[in-house]
Amino acid sequence: MTETTDDLLALESQLCFALAVASRGVIEAYRTELEPLHLTHPQYLVMLALWEHESCSLSQLATLLRLEPATLSPMVKRLEKLGYVSKRRGAADERTLVVALTPEGRALRADATAVPLAMMAKLQLTDDDVTKLREVTSRLIAATSAARAS
Template sequence: MDLDDPLALESQICFALAVASRGVISAYRSVLEPLRLTHPQYLVMLALWQHGSLPVRRIAELLRLEPATVSPLIKRLEALDYVTRARSASDERVVEVTLTPTGADLRRAAEAIPGQMMAKLDIDEAGVRDLHATMTRIIAAVDASNVSDSSPAS
């Protein structure tokens, strides 16, 4: 790392985050393959396992994605018989996503994934906690920056 050059590629946070993100998501591929899930589909399933039935819009909010991005993921999960989609009886505009028994049962197999990923990434539980805390601080800082950037000028 060239500490004298503030624009050296390998010293950029954005570069390290991008490379790490691609690498971690790629590492999930072999772990998720037996469950017939992609990483984005896995995130949807995590939200449903944690919260139960959810509207598409709420899933999108939890994953910080647009509903138009989440909808195709849910359709593929429905084709796998992991979830069902149904219009809300109280508001036809709302599509509710619910785990099927197959999708709910998949959670048992998925419980091994965090440990498998820790082994793949050669990181222990304390390291995961530290990394998660750092990433959470970065997310909060970005969120705060985005809010202040979108505030009207006085």
């Protein structure tokens, strides 16, 4: 093997490795910010989607979060037990499960507004850093989605 090949295959040179380690670290860092809200990171993502949309069918929520409905169902069930969401059958189609915020879930939003700023401070990121990271990761998401579709 040549030195160039070795460098290209070095663990620290791999984008997938850097993204995996960074992702685990960021999600772990969220834990202490979300514990007072009684939320796990995946549950927080569900709540973010609902704070934005108020209510969604389970399939719409799965699409927003890029998850399978079967993966999402247990999270919604736990959020329902916490009193943050309610579930009901759709009026137009009883096969549709609609997930909606409860008054407690809506009220939780006020406490959650501190999370993004706390995370920026914890991760030592500026507004500009966050904007750039979102832009790059959005391009990665689009590229990986396009690659899966082809």
